[in-house]
Amino acid sequence: MEWLVATMIGLLIGCGIYLLLRSRSFPVVLGLLLLSYGVNLFVFAAGGLRVNQPPLIASGQPYADPLPQALVLTAIVIGFAMTAFVLMLALRALSELGSDRVDERQGDEES
Template identity: 60%
Template sequence: MEMLFATAIGALTFTGVYLMLRLRSFPMILGLTFLSYAVNLFLFAAGRLTPDAAPIVGTTDAPADPLPQALVLTAIVISFGMTAVIVMMSLGARLEGGDDRVDGQDAP
């Protein structure tokens, strides 16, 4: 399971970084979203991968660590909000500026 988890995080990060380096705002935002998925999984794994264990003391012999789950929730909410902000900004820039390049150059 660790192998699968690590590979998934790696693949998401790779996709995110690649898309983020694109010139147009839509792929860039997708890339940022992929990166935030990767980091959310990574945060989750920081509390160790414990199958079949609720984060409540007394329900199982070895309960899962609840703190990373709380951290992930916070991180999800924040990255969700931030994505909404950058989508709105990009739409505004697209409508006002006439194109959606992110490097400040005009389209050829």
């Protein structure tokens, strides 16, 4: 299972970074999304991968580490809000700048 999870995290982050380096804003947003998926999985795996164990400390019983689960929940909520924000920002940039290229030359600022 470690092998599978590690491969998935690597794949997600690799795809995310590839998309981040694209020149148009929508692939960049998708790249951020994939990157945050990969990172969330990574945080989840940081507590060790356990199957069929409760995230509760009972006496003597083995347990799954509950803290990364709580952390990843927070990270998902924050990542979701940030993605929504950056999507709106990309749309606004498209309408205000007339182009969705993220590397558009700044020029001598006219306004």
